[in-house]
Amino acid sequence: xxDGLNPGLILILGALLIPLTNGVIRNLIxxxxxxxxxxxxxxxxxxxxxxxxxxGMTLVLTKxxxxxxxxxxxxxxxxxxxxxxxxxxxxxVQQVSTLIYAGAAIGxxxxxxxxxxxxxxxxxxxxxxxxxxxxxxxxxxxxGMRYLIIQVTSGxxxxxxxxxxxxxxxxxxxxxxxxxxxxTWLFVIAFGIKAAFPLLHNWIQDSYPExxxxxxxxxxxxxxxxxxxxxxxxxxxxxxxxxxGAIMVIFPLVHATLENDLRRTIAYSMNSQQGFMVIAIGxxxxxxxxxxxxxxxxxxxxxxxxxxxxxxxxxxxxxxKISELGAIYKSMPITSFFAVIGALIIVAFPLTAAFASKAxxxxxxxxxxxxxxxxxxxxxxxxxxDNVGLKxxxxxxxxxxxxxxxxxxxxxxxxxxxxxxxxxxxxxxxPAVLFEWLPFEMDYQVYTASHVVTQLQMIAFAALAFAAxxxxxxxxxxxxxxxxxxxxxxxxxxxxxxxKLGGWINTVWTGFLxxxxxxxDFIIEWAISTHGRGALMSATVSxxxxxAVILLVFGLMVTIFYA
Amino acid sequence: xxxxxxxxxxxxxxxxxxxIYIAVCILAxxxxxxxxxxxxxxxxxxxxxxxxxxxxxxxxxYSMICFLTLLVTAKAVQSYLKRDEDYYx
Numbered sequence: 139x140x141d142g143l144n145p146g147l148i149l150i151l152g153a154l155l156i157p158l159t160n161g162v163i164r165n166l167i168x169x170x171x172x173x174x175x176x177x178x179x180x181x182x183x184x185x186x187x188x189x190x191x192x193x194g195m196t197l198v199l200t201k202x203x204x205x206x207x208x209x210x211x212x213x214x215x216x217x218x219x220x221x222x223x224x225x226x227x228x229x230x231v232q233q234v235s236t237l238i239y240a241g242a243a244i245g246x247x248x249x250x251x252x253x254x255x256x257x258x259x260x261x262x263x264x265x266x267x268x269x270x271x272x273x274x275x276x277x278x279x280x281x282g283m284r285y286l287i288i289q290v291t292s293g294x295x296x297x298x299x300x301x302x303x304x305x306x307x308x309x310x311x312x313x314x315x316x317x318x319x320x321x322t323w324l325f326v327i328a329f330g331i332k333a334a335f336p337l338l339h340n341w342i343q344d345s346y347p348e349x350x351x352x353x354x355x356x357x358x359x360x361x362x363x364x365x366x367x368x369x370x371x372x373x374x375x376x377x378x379x380x381x382x383g384a385i386m387v388i389f390p391l392v393h394a395t396l397e398n399d400l401r402r403t404i405a406y407s408m409n410s411q412q413g414f415m416v417i418a419i420g421x422x423x424x425x426x427x428x429x430x431x432x433x434x435x436x437x438x439x440x441x442x443x444x445x446x447x448x449x450x451x452x453x454x455x456x457x458x459k460i461s462e463l464g465a466i467y468k469s470m471p472i473t474s475f476f477a478v479i480g481a482l483i484i485v486a487f488p489l490t491a492a493f494a495s496k497a498x499x500x501x502x503x504x505x506x507x508x509x510x511x512x513x514x515x516x517x518x519x520x521x522x523x524d525n526v527g528l529k530x531x532x533x534x535x536x537x538x539x540x541x542x543x544x545x546x547x548x549x550x551x552x553x554x555x556x557x558x559x560x561x562x563x564x565x566x567x568x569p570a571v572l573f574e575w576l577p578f579e580m581d582y583q584v585y586t587a588s589h590v591v592t593q594l595q596m597i598a599f600a601a602l603a604f605a606a607x608x609x610x611x612x613x614x615x616x617x618x619x620x621x622x623x624x625x626x627x628x629x630x631x632x633x634x635x636x637x638k639l640g641g642w643i644n645t646v647w648t649g650f651l652x653x654x655x656x657x658x659d660f661i662i663e664w665a666i667s668t669h670g671r672g673a674l675m676s677a678t679v680s681x682x683x684x685x686a687v688i689l690l691v692f693g694l695m696v697t698i699f700y701a
Numbered sequence: 702x703x704x705x706x707x708x709x710x711x712x713x714x715x716x717x718x719x720x721i722y723i724a725v726c727i728l729a730x731x732x733x734x735x736x737x738x739x740x741x742x743x744x745x746x747x748x749x750x751x752x753x754x755x756x757x758x759x760x761x762x763y764s765m766i767c768f769l770t771l772l773v774t775a776k777a778v779q780s781y782l783k784r785d786e787d788y789y790x
Contacts, residue, residue, distance in 0.1 A: 276790075277790070391771055392771070392774055392775045392778060393782075395771060395772070395775040396775050396778075396779050396782065396783075465712070465713075467712075501750075504750040504751065509751050509753065512751070513753075513763075516763060516767070517767045517770075517771075520763070520764045520767040520768060520771075521767065521768075521771050523764075523768075524768055524771065524772075525771075536712060539713060587735075591732065591735045591736070592754075592759075592760040593760075594732045595729075595732040595733060595736070595758065595760040595761040595764070596760045596761065596763075596764045597732075597764075598725070598728045598729040598731070598732040598733075598761070599729050599732070599733075599760070599761035599762070599764040599765050599768075600764045600765070600767075600768050601725050601728070601729070602725050602726060602728075602729040602765070603764070603765045603768040603769060603772075604768070605721065605722050605725045606722075607768075607772055609718070609722060612772065612776070613772065614772070614775050614776050614779050618786055619783050619784055619785055619786055619788075620783075620784050620785075620786060620788060620789075621779070621782040621783060621784070622781075622782045622783075622784055623782075629789050630789070
């Protein structure tokens, strides 16, 4: 392996080979690149490489520490699983952009300084939008545009922050910072956009369901988790993140409950799960930060798995809307099985990975004596049992038979799902597999009798409430349509206001031009009337009269000045 | 219809929803038993971090309360938020 080469660059440069190859060779390259990248990550070990001096600033092109290694590793795994899942796609644009996007995200977590981080940060935005545009519909084009504007804005804000930070401190190393200066606030906003902070979140639910089947799987793994990594690296222990995270856990839940589109439901739920990680970053203890890293890994596993299962349904049936789906389990039993596994993982069922990872964050909150916060997170954990854990399988896969028949998902899709599901169960059964790679050493017992019982109790009672709600017909009916969210402000209100304002400005301007033209016309007319042919001022007089007038003027002047 | 088809149609059998409902009820009761037994210090010892966890079947009850809150809120706002699919187009 090339010493010090950022593993992300292997994927990015490898992407250039894709257009030159086809068939089996191309597939082999696609699958090999993440494996080589992962091998490079582990062969490098911990440390920093590639220090470059530019204009008095020290760039560190590759830096691997325990925190970035966890994120880098799961990014490689997600890239591999995503590419395996997308093996049937023969679209070069999607394949190249997937590799560049994954490579940029990996490059960003292994960036040792802010300038390098910024370069990869922007690259993730630009490369990923092609996965949305690849749907090649008018709606996906518009959605992609909004996505791109928001993502690039995050990058520009980050750049602004870096410039100010460099002027403040003379340093561009990416390390823990104190929130206070304008520069650091800009960092938090830039990271917050990509992490989907409340009110900055709508790009996720807007764009992910518009991307291609495979594109959504890829998109869900990187951008938001890269932002979590950046926050954890820069702002661990920043108290305001606790409040932001708490709102984030609750805010998307109502929409997740009401949403008709399966992929959008998962996008909302994922947003809520991001909140858990933001809270843990805010708590900032060693246990909490281990929780962030562990939950980011697990969250990528189950989110990708669920997007894969729902994506397979969309791939086969052409829809992922609850109101249109029927008894999918009859035609796609294996995919349905993986959807159930994904649901079990997300509800943190014992022996699945989230049981271990969520526990770290919950315990960190209790260790810090934050009982209210703990109750908020518990609320989020219960809500996810409803709006993903039960809703997705029950309404998406095991719904009433409406005669819809299709065939099972392709083998490579099933293999990709199997890979993620087995990893999540492996971590659930042997949490140490994951825990020993976490940034801090800890002695944490996941499987205590009370933890297992209380978790089962929570799931069983939520399931009971869910079943009772359906039985009593009080569960909200999911019908065709969308639910308004904060993006209404910029997609409707601001847009309409801008159009109206533009209309007014146009009216005023046209009116002004009209008046001005009338004024000029009037002046011209008047000038013609006074100076035109035959008018008073243009009338010629005899030389004698002219001389008489001049003499009169001179005579008057002489009289006035010399009298 | 092949035999596997018949087997797969298990969920289509009449009365299956009642059976599932009863099964879920039984599961919930089973999950609550350890907490109730712990009141009499039988079998099971709780490890509460907080006072609130000392309420018997706290997790189960909190779960139901949260679920109902979410459901009521969602239903209440649904009519305000619902729009046609092509609303933004």
